[in-house]
Amino acid sequence: MAITRSNSGLDAVFDAGRTFFNQKMDHMRRAQAKRRVYRATYHEFSVLTDRDLKDLGIPRSNIKRLAMEAAYGC
Template identity: 40%
Template structure:
């Protein structure tokens, strides 16, 4: 009985991220972005409703603003 492999080979970009510096740089970048997100969300949650209104942010929009700060508008 023949065995067929269905695993596709990694493309060059994906293979590069799995090796050495690329992998750790991506890991560090993800960690830094997550810390920006949590810090932004925490700081906005500490503001009063009036201060948030002055900034044009509602309480329900805090997570969205924090996501945009950390990951950009394409989230």
């Protein structure tokens, strides 16, 4: 007598786990990329002198908002 096993149910569970894991990893990568844009933009504006910012028409108090808009589009 031969015994056969079907792993299709287990394979479905593993596939679902891999899909969930890959989705979470993609989400984390996108969030990390946005954070990198925010930090770079914030740093670039913050190292400018008050005169440079005035020439650009940007008050120093708006640096955080501009960095948020650049990274997150809010």
